[in-house]
Amino acid sequence: MSGISSIDGRLFGVGLGPGDPDLVTIKATKIIAAVPVVAYFAKKGARGWARAILDRWVTDTCLQLRLLYPLTTETHFCDPAYVEELRGFYTKAEGAIATHLLSGRDVALVCEGDPLFYGSFMHLYVRLKDRFSVEIVPGITGMSGCWSAAKAPMAWGDDVLSVLPGTLGHAALVRHLGAADAVVIIKIGANLAKIRAAIAEAGRLSSAIYVEHGTSETETIVPLAVKTGDHAPYFSSILIPGQGRRP
Amino acid sequence: MSGISSIDGRLFGVGLGPGDPDLVTIKATKIIAAVPVVAYFAKKGARGWARAILDRWVTDTCLQLRLLYPLTTETHFCDPAYVEELRGFYTKAEGAIATHLLSGRDVALVCEGDPLFYGSFMHLYVRLKDRFSVEIVPGITGMSGCWSAAKAPMAWGDDVLSVLPGTLGHAALVRHLGAADAVVIIKIGANLAKIRAAIAEAGRLSSAIYVEHGTSETETIVPLAVKTGDHAPYFSSILIPGQGRRP
Numbered sequence: 001m002s003g004i005s006s007i008d009g010r011l012f013g014v015g016l017g018p019g020d021p022d023l024v025t026i027k028a029t030k031i032i033a034a035v036p037v038v039a040y041f042a043k044k045g046a047r048g049w050a051r052a053i054l055d056r057w058v059t060d061t062c063l064q065l066r067l068l069y070p071l072t073t074e075t076h077f078c079d080p081a082y083v084e085e086l087r088g089f090y091t092k093a094e095g096a097i098a099t100h101l102l103s104g105r106d107v108a109l110v111c112e113g114d115p116l117f118y119g120s121f122m123h124l125y126v127r128l129k130d131r132f133s134v135e136i137v138p139g140i141t142g143m144s145g146c147w148s149a150a151k152a153p154m155a156w157g158d159d160v161l162s163v164l165p166g167t168l169g170h171a172a173l174v175r176h177l178g179a180a181d182a183v184v185i186i187k188i189g190a191n192l193a194k195i196r197a198a199i200a201e202a203g204r205l206s207s208a209i210y211v212e213h214g215t216s217e218t219e220t221i222v223p224l225a226v227k228t229g230d231h232a233p234y235f236s237s238i239l240i241p242g243q244g245r246r247p
Numbered sequence: 248m249s250g251i252s253s254i255d256g257r258l259f260g261v262g263l264g265p266g267d268p269d270l271v272t273i274k275a276t277k278i279i280a281a282v283p284v285v286a287y288f289a290k291k292g293a294r295g296w297a298r299a300i301l302d303r304w305v306t307d308t309c310l311q312l313r314l315l316y317p318l319t320t321e322t323h324f325c326d327p328a329y330v331e332e333l334r335g336f337y338t339k340a341e342g343a344i345a346t347h348l349l350s351g352r353d354v355a356l357v358c359e360g361d362p363l364f365y366g367s368f369m370h371l372y373v374r375l376k377d378r379f380s381v382e383i384v385p386g387i388t389g390m391s392g393c394w395s396a397a398k399a400p401m402a403w404g405d406d407v408l409s410v411l412p413g414t415l416g417h418a419a420l421v422r423h424l425g426a427a428d429a430v431v432i433i434k435i436g437a438n439l440a441k442i443r444a445a446i447a448e449a450g451r452l453s454s455a456i457y458v459e460h461g462t463s464e465t466e467t468i469v470p471l472a473v474k475t476g477d478h479a480p481y482f483s484s485i486l487i488p489g490q491g492r493r494p
């Protein structure tokens with residue numbers, strides 16, 4: 001591990017799970033209680049449910065480093081200015097974390113769900129991994145939280161399960177919906193009408209389940225076919241369970 | 248919930264995670280410590296790593312119900328006699344658990360990984376769910392444990408991630424490997440040679456990572472291209488990380 005100093009602090013990427021504070025792992029609670037610095041991503045104006053978990057497990061002397069996302073309203077990833085702004089944000093966050101690590105302080109960067117599964121943690125991991133020692137603590141994914149809350153057995157036997165971002169185009173959604181036995185669609189938000197049309201075209205509307213805020217107190221679970229309106233929060237998901245072999 | 252009596256016990260399907268006893272959730276430990284009966288699946292002659300987790304969290308007075316799988320060596324799912332034997336096993340297990348529930352005792356049926364993701368728990372869930380109150384506690388999946396151990400960021404931005412059982416045929420593997428950005432192949436075992444050939448045919452051998460016993464003390468992580476031999480345990484997996492957008 002050339003280039004990594006043993007006197008520097010270590011970086012922990014810690015998954016906090018899908019929302020219910022009791023769905024955090026023993027390992028995550030131990031690390032959060034032990035490190036002198038906990039860093040977390042936040043959006044302006046939103047307290048974030050991760051705070052409830054942190055409040056329970058951090059020590060009073062722990063320094064909390066808030067990494068505030070740039071405003072994302074009405075901008076898109078294909079907008080070069082937005083990409084540039086995000087890049088600047090990650091570079092600044094990298095610097096803030098590196099300062100602590102270089103001072104010998106361990107840092108836990110916590111995140112919703114699992115750190116390496118569509119997580120913002122990955123953007124800092126790739127920036128810091130060659131200079132510092134990093135340990136990853138997996139978390140319960142949002143999708144596991146959703147299918148557990150919906151009590152929907154998702155994948156059986158030889159089922160192929162595909163995770164599809166709702167940001168994909170209509171044709172790609174239809175194609176993937178037709179190829180997989182079990183499907184989880186994430187990142188719903190403003191894409192709901194398009195996703196619903198793709199699911200209907202793939203002939204899978206009758207088995208699709210809509211889950212909003214899974215495992216939290218505001219959880220909503222309904223068949224997609226009866227969900228009215230095309231509004232959905234970004235952190236909602238759609239589950240189409242597999243029907244694989246079962247003795 | 249007609250047909251479900253409030254004086255009967257409740258069934259908890261509890262995921263224990265990928266292997267590391269510290270990767271169990273707070274919720275799982277609370278339930279295991281509270282219930283009078285813990286049921287678990289076991290294979291003849293194998294103690295099973297789940298025991299280490301149970302030993303730490305069950306109370307002394309907790310009754311432990313071992314559900315012993317029928318022998319599976321040299322038999323296949325397509326063998327009708329094997330399917331019949333499995334069906335008999337699940338029916339017997341259903342009866343054993345129902346007896347406790349009907350006596351008003353809560354039962355936690357624990358399992359590796361996540362209960363509703365390729366888990367044996369599902370076979371008992373579908374048999375018991377209409378008669379008893381059931382709660383599902385998600386667990387860290389084996390694949391999350393593996394990509395965390397390998398420190399492999401798996402899915403970014405608009406990546407499609409597909410989970411492929413290694414039991415699929417060569418042509419199906421090649422097709423799915425070509426369609427997804429990120430791929431996890433589970434159930435390796437005797438299928439390794441076939442899987443390796445399919446990955447090579449799909450042109451993805453150079454980015455494939457082989458993980459054996461992820462998060463356990465006997466963990467092995469190597470590029471698939473340098474793994475020698477065609478032997479692998481059933482609970483190994485192959486990861487092909489996505490390369491989606493990153494600012």
